[in-house]
Amino acid sequence: MTSTTNNPAHHRHRQLGDHTWQADAVCQSTEYNPVDPETFFPEPDETAKIVTAKSLCGQCPVRRACLDAALEGGDTDGIRGGLTEEERGPLHEKIAQRLDYSRVNDTIDGRDIHLSKSERRAVVHAAYRHGVSEQRLAWLLKITEEHAQKLYRELRRALRNRDLNQPTTVTSPPEAGGERLVRDDFGTAA
Ligand code: SF4
Numbered sequence: 001m002t003s004t005t006n007n008p009a010h011h012r013h014r015q016l017g018d019h020t021w022q023a024d025a026v027c028q029s030t031e032y033n034p035v036d037p038e039t040f041f042p043e044p045d046e047t048a049k050i051v052t053a054k055s056l057c058g059q060c061p062v063r064r065a066c067l068d069a070a071l072e073g074g075d076t077d078g079i080r081g082g083l084t085e086e087e088r089g090p091l092h093e094k095i096a097q098r099l100d101y102s103r104v105n106d107t108i109d110g111r112d113i114h115l116s117k118s119e120r121r122a123v124v125h126a127a128y129r130h131g132v133s134e135q136r137l138a139w140l141l142k143i144t145e146e147h148a149q150k151l152y153r154e155l156r157r158a159l160r161n162r163d164l165n166q167p168t169t170v171t172s173p174p175e176a177g178g179e180r181l182v183r184d185d186f187g188t189a190a
Pocket of ligand 1: 025026027028040056057058060061062063064066067079080081082
């Protein structure tokens with residue numbers, strides 16, 4: 001049984017390749033709203049440009065999507081989502097370490113979203129726990145079926161090794177029933 005949901009309200013993450021948010025970007029230059037793109041690529045000492053760009057970002061309805069797209073795409077140039085290159089630097093490093101279970105759940109639900117390495121591993125783990133087929137895993141992660149088979153094989157080996165390394169001398173009290181709890185029910189993680 002899976003505890004993930006198909007409720008659209010549950011999905012909070014931008015799909016990869018979705019650039020529709022750009023249509024609402026305040027920095028999109030139009031006849032009625034001319035914007036100099038150079039404003040968003042200031043030198044560190046061009047304070048006036050930075051203030052102008054940040055002010056535009058401050059009014060932008062797609063600021064979050066813009067920042068996510070920059071971080072996920074490794075776009076380190078210019079001002080994005082209201083942050084300068086220097087301000088975004090630590091976030092670029094942090095995203096590589098991210099482990100967000102809501103992303104894992106969204107991926108299991110079939111959404112094509114950005115995943116860190118840890119999140120991809122968690123998807124494999126959750127898919128295995130939920131009995132997701134290798135074909136489906138391949139589709140979810142946009143990898144070949146052979147690769148999906150390899151990921152499951154490696155996971156099975158890791159789980160077996162973990163079980164073998166469990167201490168065997170511990171005598172469980174009768175009320176424990178010998179059942180081992182696992183922390184991989186990603187359905188409740190947020
Ligand atoms: S947040 Fe700033 S850089 Fe991003 S789309 Fe909006 S105005 Fe442009």
